Amino acid sequence: GAVVSQHPSWVICKSGTSVKIECRSLDFQATTMFWYRQFPKQSLMLMATSNEGSKATYEQGVEKDKFLINHASLTLSTLTVTSAHPEDSSFYICSAKDGTSTDTQYFGPGTRLTVL
Amino acid sequence: EDKVVQSPLSLVVHEGDTVTLNCSYEVTNFRSLLWYKQEKKAPTFLFMLTSSGIEKKSGRLSSILDKKELFSILNITATQTGDSAIYLCAVEGANNLFFGTGTRLTVIP
Numbered sequence: 001g002a003v004v005s006q007h008p009s010w011v012i013c014k015s016g017t018s019v020k021i022e023c024r025s026l027d028f029q030a031t032t033m034f035w036y037r038q039f040p041k042q043s044l045m046l047m048a049t050s051n052e053g054s055k056a057t058y059e060q061g062v063e064k065d066k067f068l069i070n071h072a073s074l075t076l077s078t079l080t081v082t083s084a085h086p087e088d089s090s091f092y093i094c095s096a097k098d099g100t101s102t103d104t105q106y107f108g109p110g111t112r113l114t115v116l
Numbered sequence: 117e118d119k120v121v122q123s124p125l126s127l128v129v130h131e132g133d134t135v136t137l138n139c140s141y142e143v144t145n146f147r148s149l150l151w152y153k154q155e156k157k158a159p160t161f162l163f164m165l166t167s168s169g170i171e172k173k174s175g176r177l178s179s180i181l182d183k184k185e186l187f188s189i190l191n192i193t194a195t196q197t198g199d200s201a202i203y204l205c206a207v208e209g210a211n212n213l214f215f216g217t218g219t220r221l222t223v224i225p
Contacts, residue, residue, distance in 0.1 A: 002217075010211045036158060038213070042150055046158040059157070093213060105154075107206070107215035109118075 002028045004096050006108040013084055014116055021079045021111045023094030028106075029074035030096030035067075038091040038110070050077050084115040118143045120207050122216035129223055133195050137219045139205030140187040149181055149188050152204040154218065159204050162190070195223045 003026040013019050023033060035047045048064075050056035050071035058064045068080040077096075081088050095107040120141045129135055141149065148166045152159035163172045165181035165188060172179050176195075181188045192199055202218040 042161045042164055044152070044158045044161070091213065095215075104217055105202075106217060107204075107213075109212035109214055112211050 002026075002096075002098055002104070002106045004030075004094065004106045004108040006092075006094055006111050008111060009109065010112045010114075012114045012116065015085050016083055018080055018082045019084055019113060021081070021092055021094075021113075023077045023079070023096070023108050025075045025096045025098075025106070028096075028098045030077075031074065031099040032097045033071055033077040034095045034097075034105070035069060035077075035079050036093040036095070038093060044093065047079075081113065084113070086115045089113055089115045118207075118209060118212070118214050120205055120214045120216040122203075122205050122219050124219060125217070126220040127222070129195055129221070131196060131223055131225050133223075134191065134193045135195060135221060137190040137192075137203050137205075137221070138187065139189070139216055141205075141207045141214070142186060143207040143209045143214055145210035146183070147208040147210070150206045150208065150213075151179055151188070151190050152206065154202045154204055155200075162203075192221075195221075197223050197225055199223050 005024050007022045033050050036044045047062045048056040048058045052074050056069035071077040093110040095105050123138045151162040163179045168183040176193045179190045200223045202220050204218045205216045207214050
């Protein structure tokens, strides 16, 4: 079945540094990828939607200059958290749609970011 | 290999029917199992289950976990058209959250 991977699984960084998280669709082409952030009490917030080759569409309240999203190919999207601060510590999850008739959404296993 | 499998993939029922959605898993370092309802954008959190045999209930929705047999079910009674959505099951491991591909529920009047 379709698999979405994320790298790294877990990252710890110092405040002020930038962190890049990769999301890959391993055996299908993902025309659309989504980035979510998990908040306490397990709620998920959609941060942005990215389509291959075009600029990402950010949800209201998400700073596009802080959370840079690049969807350079049909199998790779990256989220870069720039100048990370402790409040950016969270669990970031990506998902990808395969663009078929069922338009199934496949979720990655998430990346846990801890900013010290 | 960690995995979460949901069944059925798709379900069409009439209003008033009761449905049972299934989620089986193989995840190392199990911490919790989560159910979400996805209609448009971000999945909406429904339940978090950590202990076997304890039913969680919210209105017409209920869920239970069996950690011995590694599965959970989500029940929806007296379904309404507003219940139409994709229901996602996710299992939290040590550092990851593994999602199933969801069950697409369609409730017709």
